[in-house]
Amino acid sequence: MTQPTDAPGPTQSGPATPQMRPGRQLLAASVGNAVEWYDWLAYTFLATFIAAEIFPKSADNSLVPLLSTFAVFAVGFFMRPIGGLLLGAIADRRGRRAALTVTILLMGGSSLLLALTPTYAAAGLLGPVVLVIARLLQGLSVGGEFAAATTFLVESAPQGRRGLFSSFQYVSTTVGQLIASGVTALLVAGIDDSAMHQWGWRAAFVLGAVLSLVGFWIRRSSEETRSAEQQAAPRPGLFEALRTHPRESLLICGITTGATIAYYTWTSYLPTYAQVNVGFDKGDSLLIGTISLAFFALLQPLGGLLSDRVGRKPLLLTFSVGFAVLCVPLLNSITQSFTSLLLVQCAGMILLTGYTSIAAAVNAEVFPARVRASGIGFPYSATVALFGGTAPYMGTLFKDLGRPEAFPWYVAVLCLISALVYLKLPEGADKPLER
Incomplete structure (x- = not known):
């Protein structure tokens, strides 16, 4: 039976472990989240350059514009809820830190795949297919990031500071958006249009992949926030949060x-x-x-x-x-x-x-700790896809x-x-x- 939320007990006071350093926990969540959103939003700012190389207007194959449309909608309205469900379940079953390392590695790998996407002129339909796969993987990562980072941030907070720690979710998201915009502006201002089309837009995604490695290294040094009791308990099923709550x-x-x-x-x-x-x-x-x-x-x-x-x-x-x-x-x-x-x-x-x-x-x-990440992940991401996106x-x-x-x-x-x-x-x- 779950302990009542107002009852005293070691599982409800202070950080999950006595060795936890809140400052390092905050840094791990915030830097990683900023990198995630830089990688995700860089595509938006660079879309015109990508479209010209991967989805050319002169393409004869009718599947090209179809794949372009599929990429936009599949990632925004399909993969984020799935990411919230799957990676939220990893956070509840394997730990918050494990889920956060998976999300940032997934984002870094998909950003590198974007940087290496062949042009339509060089590889034909393979270029759009690779691009779609990369964006689907990014959508999966972003969908899981909110669930895992939310639980990690709040569970890392000292007593009476959950609101403050919570605020860094959107601080880091906004910083990632500003960095993506700034990097794009610097590239456009610093190199000519021909270079932007050839390699400039790719450089932004290479940077994202490198930053993901930095975020991974920082997150690796963080502490797990689940209590020892939660780690020893039977692992929840994939749909347990939806079924029981x-x-x-x-x-x-x-x-x-x-x-x-x-x-x-x-x-x-x-x-x-x-x-x-x-x-x-x-x-x-x-x-x-x-x-x-x-x-x-x-x-x-x-x-x-x-x-x-x-x-x-x-x-x-x-x-x-x-x-x-x-x-x-x-x-x-x-x-x-x-x-x-x-x-x-x-x-x-x-x-x-x-x-x-x-x-x-x-x-x-x-939600209770046992299904907190997966409980948040799917309904939140589905609602964002339906109304926000x-x-x-x-x-x-x-x-x-x-x-x-x-x-x-x-x-x-x-x-x-x-x-x-x-x-x-x-x-x-x-x-x-x-x-």
């Missing part, structure tokens, strides 16, 4: 629904939304996106610290109710002014911090249907649904975490 699985979906659409809208899609709907300058919108992401990263530890003092629910409700009420007026207030978009994006980042800074802690506090598509669809004003309402309604879930969510900040 269906309510908690649905709760993860409700917690994530509004947050993921708000996150992808504000951190990824907003520059495009401004370009499409008000004719905003492309260069300025991307600059604003970079500034706001840096601002967003700085906010995360503040949100985590605040949640350790006042609890998780006040921040979650501030985020969800704030977006439900303000999303429509904020998006409708965007003009062609640089200041207007900057203020809208930063205002959204402040509200969004109410969720992102504590997402890892909130999710980890839902489709945010740009839905925004474009509403525009194509002649109803662009409907998209802000769509985001607001999903955030309102999550607000109702947060109202019923038990407060976890003041309870020890089962180890």
